[in-house]
Amino acid sequence: MKKLNMKWKRISLILAAMAGLSTLSFNCAPSMFQAPKGHGFSFSSFDVFAAPKVSPYSLMTSRQTYKTFLNVTGQEGAATTAQQNEYDLRSATLATTDRLTNVNAPLQMAATSLAGEMCNGLLAKEIALPAASRRFFGQVDFARSAAQNTPAAFDAAVGMMATSFWGRAPSSEESKLLNSFYTEFSAGAGTAAAGTRNLYLAACTGMLAAFDTYNY
């Protein structure tokens, strides 16, 4: 009988511990669903059950834009000081709510300048790698001038950037725009290798700062 009581005591203790753990997990559960803290965003039960918006599209808020730019350029968790500083400078001009009507000239200017710093970091990272290990600019020879690189290398880079930044391949209209840009920019890029870096900095910036990167 004493053995039986000891056994039930142990079972009770184990059950009590499991109940406590369950309660703790349940109470902490909301934090598991919480997205990165950011400007203008919070997760609450109200948000979960919020009525669908009249518009199916939304704009990313300031902090979301910053995080997304880092994510899609493969720099998540490794923001440089320059990138952080540029975000601090621009954050007030980026969207504070997810309304599409937040779009205006200063927001677009801010997004472009921030994208420029993101692309600068991306280029620095990829140029340091062997071509075969690069994700975006594998066919680009940064030691040669823009004229010495090929349109095919540009197309390949554009394809990779579009997939990562926009979640899809570029449309025919977008491809035409990018090809026109390539022709015009390359013509003025000069004969030094730096011109190639500038070309891809500009192309990356233009694509990263385009509307489809920061709306969803």
Add this chain to the structure above:
Amino acid sequence: MGKVVKKEMPMWAKTGHSKPVSRREFLASGLLPFAVSAFVPGALGLLGTPFGAHAATNCPTSSGILPSFITLNLAGGAGLNANFLPRDAGNQLLPSYSKIGGGTAANLVTNNTVMPWNGMGPFLQGSGFLNGLQAGAPTALANTSVIGVCVQSRDDSSENPFDASGMVFKAGLVGSMLPNMGTERTPNGLSNKSAVISPPTPLVVSSVTSINNSIGYTAALRNLSTAQKAQISRLVSSLSTAQAAKLNSLSSTAQVQNLIDCAGLKNNELIAAGGAPALPAALQTVWGVNANTAANNEANVFANMVYHSLAGNGGVVNLQMGGYDYHDGSRNTGNTRDTAAGTAVGRILESAKAMGQKIFVYVTSDGSVTSNDSANPGANWVSDRGTGGLALFFMFDPAARPQTSGLQIGNFTNGQVANDSTFVGSDPAQAAQAVFANYMKFAGRMDLFNRVIPTSAPLSGAVLEGVLRV
């Protein structure tokens, strides 16, 4: 019992994911394709819309229909009532201002030469604010009128809904290059709340660099040539326009395409022009700044914000000065800060004169202060006293001094407090609406007033007529 309508849980929440932040996460959660196909079936056919088929129309411009609106908030609870003397309901001086630093009526002297109305001078002779006004605006005051708004407010608080910038924005004051601006990192750029409507998020200006950077690229793009920057700007603009075409089929978002087009057009112009215009020499003189003045110098920041507003480049401007919780048992601190505030307002008015533009300047503060009870003006400030609150607004017109029908809205009682039975007396939000009404009247655009304050609102009919002084 009524039928309960279940709201739909977003897919990412149903699957237990966190709210998507990256495009990858959106794709992984299935949100994007799901959203497009479920809500926008008709838009799928628009993916092939030729680029350039949509031309921007009705881009917001500063057409000069509304004069500049500048707010100066004095954070801490300034003793404005010891500078601008509030009067009773009959526009007569109170018997005494002994608790608010002005002494008895018999012992005080009003300045009857600066902005008088019907021979009555609004300011206490020798007051700090008046001294600052005269120093900052040596020539503009002759074309300026001032009105006091007798309103109680909370001391040392950021909760007073004094801010009118949202109403002014909705009425149509929009900058061509810059959004509305503010000096504080808050939703309205000030340490108070907005009345009726919140403005769009302001550009927070902590230095002149903030403004210049908003009208150009920085960081990694800075060293590219102007032509190269222009090419980037056009690429962003043209890609965004093409990508926004999907919004046209939705009535809720059709106008967004135009916003994007207009944004691109404006930025293309700015980048091609090489960035922000410099502060004109005349305004450098008014504000006492030059090319070597530090970018975060208060006068330099204020000068540039005011300039861009007067030039139509920026919208509503919200400025803030600190140090107005000055009840330290003396009068010196208060006088110094009052002079600084008056100087700032004077310079704003003088800037408008230099640029030949109308301007409306609204001065607010959170609460007020009380002095030792003294029959003589100049008693020391000893504590807060929000019941004796006051706001001011100034109107400058280069053509002629604006005619007004009084010195104040609302009144003070013989107890030296704002009369809380008037429309403005107990509610800063209503005081802000009254100020807004006078701004629209000054602008000659009362047709736009009801765009913001409907005819069904309390501020209409006889009540509206009762607060207009222009």
